Amino acid sequence: MEALVAIIIAVLVGSGVYLVLRARTFPVILGLTLLSYGANLFVFISGRLKLDQVAVVGQSADPTDPLPQALVLTAIVIGFAMTAFLVVLALRAQGELGSDHVDGQRDELSGEHLDEQRQEESR
Amino acid sequence: MSNWIMAPILIPALAAMMLLLEVRERHWLRRVTGLAATLALVPVSILLFRQAATGDIQVYSLGDWPAPFGIVLVLDQLSALMVLLTSVLAVPALLYASHGDDRLGPNFHSLFQMQLMGINGAFLTGDLFNLFVFFEVLLIASYGLALHGRGPARVRAGLHYVVLNLIGSAVFLLALSLIYGATGTLNMADFAARAAELEGPALTLVKVAGLLLCVVFGLKAALFPLYFWLPATYASATAGVAALFAVMTKVGIYALLRVHGLAFSDGALAGLGDMALWVVSLLTLGLAMVGVFGARRLGELVAYLVVMSVGTLVAALAWGTEEAISGALFYLLHSTLICAGLFLLADLVSRGRGEVGDALMAGPRPPAAGLLGALFFIGAVAVAGLPPLSGFLGKVMLLQAVPAPLYWLLLLAGGLLAVVGLSRAGSTLFWRAGEPTANVVLNKGRLAAVIVLLAMAPAMVLLGGPLSAVTESVAAQWAQPDLYIHAVLGYPGGAQ
Numbered sequence: 001m002e003a004l005v006a007i008i009i010a011v012l013v014g015s016g017v018y019l020v021l022r023a024r025t026f027p028v029i030l031g032l033t034l035l036s037y038g039a040n041l042f043v044f045i046s047g048r049l050k051l052d053q054v055a056v057v058g059q060s061a062d063p064t065d066p067l068p069q070a071l072v073l074t075a076i077v078i079g080f081a082m083t084a085f086l087v088v089l090a091l092r093a094q095g096e097l098g099s100d101h102v103d104g105q106r107d108e109l110s111g112e113h114l115d116e117q118r119q120e121e122s123r
Numbered sequence: 124m125s126n127w128i129m130a131p132i133l134i135p136a137l138a139a140m141m142l143l144l145e146v147r148e149r150h151w152l153r154r155v156t157g158l159a160a161t162l163a164l165v166p167v168s169i170l171l172f173r174q175a176a177t178g179d180i181q182v183y184s185l186g187d188w189p190a191p192f193g194i195v196l197v198l199d200q201l202s203a204l205m206v207l208l209t210s211v212l213a214v215p216a217l218l219y220a221s222h223g224d225d226r227l228g229p230n231f232h233s234l235f236q237m238q239l240m241g242i243n244g245a246f247l248t249g250d251l252f253n254l255f256v257f258f259e260v261l262l263i264a265s266y267g268l269a270l271h272g273r274g275p276a277r278v279r280a281g282l283h284y285v286v287l288n289l290i291g292s293a294v295f296l297l298a299l300s301l302i303y304g305a306t307g308t309l310n311m312a313d314f315a316a317r318a319a320e321l322e323g324p325a326l327t328l329v330k331v332a333g334l335l336l337c338v339v340f341g342l343k344a345a346l347f348p349l350y351f352w353l354p355a356t357y358a359s360a361t362a363g364v365a366a367l368f369a370v371m372t373k374v375g376i377y378a379l380l381r382v383h384g385l386a387f388s389d390g391a392l393a394g395l396g397d398m399a400l401w402v403v404s405l406l407t408l409g410l411a412m413v414g415v416f417g418a419r420r421l422g423e424l425v426a427y428l429v430v431m432s433v434g435t436l437v438a439a440l441a442w443g444t445e446e447a448i449s450g451a452l453f454y455l456l457h458s459t460l461i462c463a464g465l466f467l468l469a470d471l472v473s474r475g476r477g478e479v480g481d482a483l484m485a486g487p488r489p490p491a492a493g494l495l496g497a498l499f500f501i502g503a504v505a506v507a508g509l510p511p512l513s514g515f516l517g518k519v520m521l522l523q524a525v526p527a528p529l530y531w532l533l534l535l536a537g538g539l540l541a542v543v544g545l546s547r548a549g550s551t552l553f554w555r556a557g558e559p560t561a562n563v564v565l566n567k568g569r570l571a572a573v574i575v576l577l578a579m580a581p582a583m584v585l586l587g588g589p590l591s592a593v594t595e596s597v598a599a600q601w602a603q604p605d606l607y608i609h610a611v612l613g614y615p616g617g618a619q
Contacts, residue, residue, distance in 0.1 A: 020290065025282070032289050039296040046300035068303065071252055075296055078259045082289055085266060089285060093278045102286070104279045 220363025319390025344375030
């Protein structure tokens with residue numbers, strides 16, 4: 001089970017890092033989400049992996065660690081709020097800079113080119 | 124044990140909520156509430172500082188849970204000094220913003236108080252996860268403040284700032300869970316006590332975690348190669364916000380200093396990351412020099428001066444002797460206040476120059492150019508480290524404490540390039556100026572805020588003796604992590 005969880009975290013973080021390095025805001029937001037999922041899962045297992053155990057001391061012979069669960073809840077809430085904020089900011093950037101590029105660069109394909117492309121597609 | 128230690132967190136938190144409830148149209152009411160709450164922090168932080176100066180370390184257990192299990196707030200001399208610095212900085216910054224800038228968006232005052240709460244909380248907490256939470260509080264408030272006032276430049280810089288800090292938060296979480304997994308604690312004192320005795324794979328994990336923490340704090344402090352967000356973000360933020368942000372990089376430095384002093388000073392983790400921090404801080408210093416020299420706008424120039432001060436400070440931290448920390452603390456107080464003053468001054472000058480703004484090219488003469496020029500001169504002399512002002516004193520203390528040729532070279536060359544850059548900027552702004560634009564009057568309130576901050580430069584020299592005694596005693600306490608560990612856990616570090 002440790003190996004499986006480790007691979008899941010590695011895949012999440014790896015994909016997250018790849019997406020964060022993209023040039024458009026939407027993949028970057030998805031990447032940050034995956035990255036924070038990976039980090040949250042990592043926080044969760046820092047109290048060791050245990051199957052079928054409650055997180056209450058005294059209710060079980062070998063209780064699972066309750067603290068990481070509290071920590072991860074905090075981290076999830078914070079991460080969620082930050083992602084929501086980033087989505088709004090990205091929309092705002094799209095509106096003000098006229099592009100979803102992370103540096104606010106205008107597309108070469110924007111304007112006339114894009115219109116031509118659309119016309120061709122519609123034909 | 125006194126309850127006053129909660130006040131620097133509670134006052135801004137309550138004020139922020141009150142400000143949200145107040146009617147939006149009543150700007151004066153919001154200004155009065157915000158200013159009153161910020162002013163109230165000054166006597167409170169002076170009181171706390173006086174309590175800490177006796178040498179006692181106060182520990183406040185939230186919810187009365189005993190130390191390694193519950194969250195504690197810890198007031199030692201270092202945190203008291205940082206809280207005091209924040210409150211002294213916040214008053215003029217808010218005063219400046221209250222003359223118009225706060226009306227550019229609806230919730231400026233509330234965000235400002237939240238920012239203060241996050242900064243004070245980060246300085247006072249004695250728990251690593253709680254530090255993460257306060258970092259997030261100050262960050263989300265800073266996102267709002269950095270974007271306050273609209274404009275494409277702000278949105279572009281803000282996007283980078285937010286994305287970078289979100290990645291930083293993820294790395295912070297990874298480091299924290301490594302620490303928890305390996306030592307079973309997140310309390311700073313308990314972590315320090317346990318880390319000293321680690322061995323085997325657990326030690327390797329904690330070393331990785333410690334270096335990840337250095338990366339996160341380096342991002343907050345704006346160290347090479349993680350400083351590229353700073354000039355754009357600070358230069359495009361509204362002036363009052365940029366002035367408050369001058370203390371934000373110092374939150375990163377404080378966190379480095381705290382973790383370093385406690386856990387990386389001796390024991391199994393001794394000297395962790397020192398070499399990397401030394402190299403990186405010297406690179407920061409060198410590149411910031413180039414930035415100061417090449418800046419095209421006054422705001423950008425001041426932002427690079429902030430980066431330069433960060434390099435100067437972290438190099439002293441990596442050197443790690445008590446004298447170096449004492450000098451660094453003096454320099455930290457000076458550079459925070461003076462850079463904040465220069466941010467405000469840059470805005471004041473750019474307002475008088477019409478469309479040219481703070482770009483470093485010939486433009487209309489700002490109103491009261493003589494007075495502003497004199498203030499700029501004082502700020503420039505102080506920040507470049509020329510005698511007789513505070514920067515000179517700070518640099519002398521640092522040069523005495525860190526006898527490394529490379530550091531001397533970079534610090535002195537940095538001073539020289541700063542002088543050249545600043546005099547070029549000053550002569551462009553005030554001497555190569557054309558006819559003043561009509562209808563621009565100097566706002567007295569804004570001017571007062573600038574004068575208060577820049578007056579700190581001569582004040583810090585006049586009070587140089589007592590002030591350096593203070594920083595020496597702070598550094599002496601910092602160099603004895605056992606005191607901190609004993610105060611929090613009730614038993615000396617290491618022996619359980």
